[in-house]
Amino acid sequence: MSDAVSLERKSAERDAQQLMPVAEFEAAIRAVGAERYHDKHPFHHMLHGGELTKPQVQAWALNRYCYQSAVPRKDAALISRLYDRELRREWVHRLLDHDGYGEEEGGIERWLVLTDGLGLDRDYVVSMKGALPATKFAVEAYVTFVREQPITVAIASSLTELFAPKIHKERISGMLENYPDFIDDKVMAYFKRRLTQAPRDADFALGYVLEHAKTRDEQEACVDAVRFKCNVLWSQLDALQNAYVEGRVPPGAFRPEA
Numbered sequence: 001m002s003d004a005v006s007l008e009r010k011s012a013e014r015d016a017q018q019l020m021p022v023a024e025f026e027a028a029i030r031a032v033g034a035e036r037y038h039d040k041h042p043f044h045h046m047l048h049g050g051e052l053t054k055p056q057v058q059a060w061a062l063n064r065y066c067y068q069s070a071v072p073r074k075d076a077a078l079i080s081r082l083y084d085r086e087l088r089r090e091w092v093h094r095l096l097d098h099d100g101y102g103e104e105e106g107g108i109e110r111w112l113v114l115t116d117g118l119g120l121d122r123d124y125v126v127s128m129k130g131a132l133p134a135t136k137f138a139v140e141a142y143v144t145f146v147r148e149q150p151i152t153v154a155i156a157s158s159l160t161e162l163f164a165p166k167i168h169k170e171r172i173s174g175m176l177e178n179y180p181d182f183i184d185d186k187v188m189a190y191f192k193r194r195l196t197q198a199p200r201d202a203d204f205a206l207g208y209v210l211e212h213a214k215t216r217d218e219q220e221a222c223v224d225a226v227r228f229k230c231n232v233l234w235s236q237l238d239a240l241q242n243a244y245v246e247g248r249v250p251p252g253a254f255r256p257e258a
Contacts, residue, residue, distance in 0.1 A: 018216040025210060025219050029156075032226040033163035038233040039170070043241045048170050050178025055256030057179065058118045059244045061111075062254055063135045063236065065125050068111045068190075070139045072098040077147040078154055090204060097197055107197075110190035117187035130254030134239035142232045149225065152212045156222035157229045159209065161202035168194050 020028065038044055046052050047060060075095040082088045100106025115125045124130060146154045168191040175183045185192075213219045243249045244256075 019214075020216065020219050022210050025213070025222075026206065028219075028223045029159055029206070029209075029226055030162065032223060032230060033160065036227065036230045036234065037160065037163045037167070038230065038237055039163070039167045041234060041237040041241075043237040043245065044167075046245070048174030048178075050174070053256075054118070054179075054182055056240075056244045057182075058115075058120055058256060059254055060240055061115045061118055062120055062125055063131050063240060065111055065115060066128050066131045066135050066139045067142075067233075067236065068098065068108055069126075069128075070143055072108075074143045074146040077143060078151070081147075081151065087208075094201060107190055107193065110193065114187045114190060117184070118182060129252070132239045132243055132253050133250055134242075135236050138232045138235045138239075142229065145225075145228060150218075150221070152209055152218060153221045153225045155205050156209045156213075156225040158205050159202060159226050160229045160233065161198045162206065164198040164202070165195055168192075168198070 019025075043060075047057065052060070072095045075091060075098075079088055079091055079095065082091065096104070096106070098107040100109055112122055112125065116122060128136070142157070145157060149157070172188050172191050176185070176188060209222050213222050243253060249255055
C-alpha cells in the first residue's frame with residue numbers, strides 16, 4: 001500500500017514539474033492569437049478597408065450566419081456534458097446571449113438585422129442553402145470538437161474571444177466609414193454588444209482553463225484547441241476569398257448576380 005502511495009506521489013510530482021507556469025501557459029495561449037487569429041487574413045483587411053463590393057459583403061454576412069447560428073448549439077453540446085451545476089449556470093448565459101431570452105433579442109437576431117440591412121432575404125439566410133460548403137464543414141467541425149473533446153479542452157477552444165474585441169472595434173469603425181451606403185449603426189449592433197460580452201466570457205474561460213489544466217499534456221491540448229479554433233475562423237475566410245474574390249463560386253452557393 002505504501003509503495004502504491006509513493007508511486008502516486010512521485011507521478012504527481014513529475015506532472016507538477018512538467019507543468020508550464022501559469023504565466024507561461026497564458027502567454028502560450030495568447031501567442032496563438034498573435035500568430036494566426038483571422039484579423040491577419042487578407043479578406044479581413046479587404047472587408048474592413050472598404051475594398052469589397054456590396055455583393056461580397058453580402059456573401060461574408062450570409063456565410064458568417066452559419067457560424068453565428070452554430071454557437072448556441074456548441075454551447076448546448078458542452079452544457080449537456082457538465083455535471084458541475086455552477087459551471088452550467090455560468091455557461092448557459094452564452095447560449096442565451098445568442099438565442100435571446102425574454103425581451104432580449106439575442107446575437108443571432110442582431111446578425112439577421114445585419115443581413116436584412118444588406119438586402120438579403122431572411123429566410124434564405126436562415127436556410128443556409130447559399131452558404132459555401134467549406135463554411136459548413138468548418139462550423140460543424142467546431143461543434144463536433146466541443147462535443148467530443150475533454151471539458152477543459154473544449155472550453156479552451158472558446159478562447160479566441162480573447163482576441164475578439166480588437167477585431168470588433170476595427171470592424172465597427174472600418175465598415176461604418178467605408179460602406180456608408182449600406183452599413184449604419186443599427187446593422188452593426190451585433191458587434192457593439194460583443195464588445196462587452198466577449199471580454200466577460202473570455203475572462204471566465206481563461207481562468208477556468210488556467211486552473212483546470214492539470215498536466216503538461218492538458219495544457220498543450222488547450223493551446224492546440226485555440227489553434228484549432230483559429231483554423232476554423234481562418235478557413236471560413238479562405239473559402240470566401242476563393243469564391244468571391246478569386247471567382248471560384250462552387251455549385252449551389254450564393255451568387256450575387258442570381
